Amino acid sequence: MGRSPCCEKAHTNKGAWTKEEDQRLVAYIKAHGEGCWRSLPKAAGLLRCGKSCRLRWINYLRPDLKRGNFTQEEDELIIKFHQILGNKWSLIAARLPGRTDNEIKNYWNTHIKRKLIARGIDPRTHQPASAAAAVAPAAAAAPSSHLHHGDDKAVVVRSSCGSRDSSDYDSTSGSVPHQLGLGGGIDLNLSLSPPTSQPLSPAAAN
DNA sequence: AACGTTACCAACCGCAGAGCA
């Protein structure tokens, strides 16, 4: 649509961040706080676009990040939240302190999906695979066209979320997927409240 | 030891929505 690029690509670095860039970014944000990503790179003396800076900070440099293996409990929480929220990684991340949406998304795609499939559960619908196939034959029949080079080689499933619109799976129902017997004694507290609300006890998260 | 395959993570891209003039 003729949208102008988010940054002057000719003058920005791409790819992996260097230590020095990290240091500059952290130092700048410590001094000035987050925000105004557009102008941050210039102000911080970075040859990066604002988006890249934001992503680096959020996914890697933020001091409150947990960084480490997901616990069994986190696993189960992610599954439950995904069951309710779908691919709303930011919402899921907001309920898992110290985890980022990107991290959760990656973890979902590389671990949890596989795990669910192994259990005979369709990771999109969270229904038993056979039932899911009946519910979404199109998705099931979709050619595994976009199998990514590494992930999910034999797993298919990438299909459904072609676009942003369809990513809220179950969009046909017009609402958040199912009432699931969530039980498990976990108060999911899924009302859309600011992420500052205590999602789960920190003790449990550790 | 060399090569091919798989798994994983970091980063990029494009779009949508919010905010503002």
Place this chain on the structure above:
DNA sequence: TTGCTCTGCGGTTGGTAACGT
């Protein structure tokens, strides 16, 4: 009200480490 800018989100890709043959 409209159009523009900026931010945030979700999907996708590239690079590489780990593993298997």
